[in-house]
Amino acid sequence: MTAVDYAPLDEAGFFLRAIFDVATLPAAVRDTIPGADRFRQLILIGHGGRRLWEEVKAAGLQSEHPIDDFTQATVKRWLAGQLPGVAHELIYPGDGPVGLQALGRLAGWHHDSPFRVGVNAEWGSWFAYRAVVLADSSLPLTPSMTGDSPCASCRTQPCVSACPAEALQDRDFSLQKCVAYRKQPGSRCRITCVARTSCPVRPEHRYDDAQIAHSYSRSMAMIEKLY
Ligand code: SF4
Numbered sequence: 506m507t508a509v510d511y512a513p514l515d516e517a518g519f520f521l522r523a524i525f526d527v528a529t530l531p532a533a534v535r536d537t538i539p540g541a542d543r544f545r546q547l548i549l550i551g552h553g554g555r556r557l558w559e560e561v562k563a564a565g566l567q568s569e570h571p572i573d574d575f576t577q578a579t580v581k582r583w584l585a586g587q588l589p590g591v592a593h594e595l596i597y598p599g600d601g602p603v604g605l606q607a608l609g610r611l612a613g614w615h616h617d618s619p620f621r622v623g624v625n626a627e628w629g630s631w632f633a634y635r636a637v638v639l640a641d642s643s644l645p646l647t648p649s650m651t652g653d654s655p656c657a658s659c660r661t662q663p664c665v666s667a668c669p670a671e672a673l674q675d676r677d678f679s680l681q682k683c684v685a686y687r688k689q690p691g692s693r694c695r696i697t698c699v700a701r702t703s704c705p706v707r708p709e710h711r712y713d714d715a716q717i718a719h720s721y722s723r724s725m726a727m728i729e730k731l732y
């Protein structure tokens with residue numbers, strides 16, 4: 506087993522890491538990962554809380570995708586420093602689709618929330634998948650994140666009642682209602698999700714407003730393009 510120093514990832518806000526042996530991934534998950542059969546391990550990296558955004562701002566990136574660009578630079582630097590000479594491929598961020606939520610479930614990071622963003626007891630909904638690396642590494646495998654879904658014990662479900670589109674009222678999230686509401690000129694959800702910000706779990710990790718606006722502006726742009 507190869508010991509590595511995760512401190513450089515911590516310093517950048519990438520507090521969530523999960524190491525999997527590719528051979529032991531469920532076939533249904535492995536099949537969603539392009540090139541998985543060519544490598545021994547999969548390294549899933551996520552950010553949690555506010556630190557990443559602070560670091561991205563400090564880096565002063567003016568690009569169209571500053572978080573992805575910062576992530577790629579940081580993860581590549583970490584790989585070069587910690588796994589020199591080890592064959593690897595950064596497959597996310599990238600062009601191909603990767604089943605991130607399926608990996609998140611395996612890592613214990615993802616529990617379904619009514620508003621469909623993953624939630625867990627450690628970070629609430631304030632985390633995200635940032636990088637997936639395939640590598641011929643021999644890193645110690647990580648234990649799954651423990652803790653039940655916070656939603657299981659959330660009796661009042663404030664996220665459900667907060668959604669102005671009533672998109673969470675039925676058992677299944679209504680993308681149609683959400684999109685229709687977000688497109689309205691007076692929508693409160695053009696650059697945020699009121700349901701998400703109403704969730705009381707782990708408020709200390711809540712992104713600052715600029716980060717929330719950055720993220721939801723991107724999804725809004727996608728909605729304007731597709732619907
Ligand atoms: S408000 Fe309750 S039901 Fe909604 S995401 Fe948070 S914990 Fe889950």
Ligand code: SF4
Binds near residue numbers: 683
């Ligand atoms: S973005 Fe707005 S409309 Fe969509 S689920 Fe969140 S609160 Fe509801």
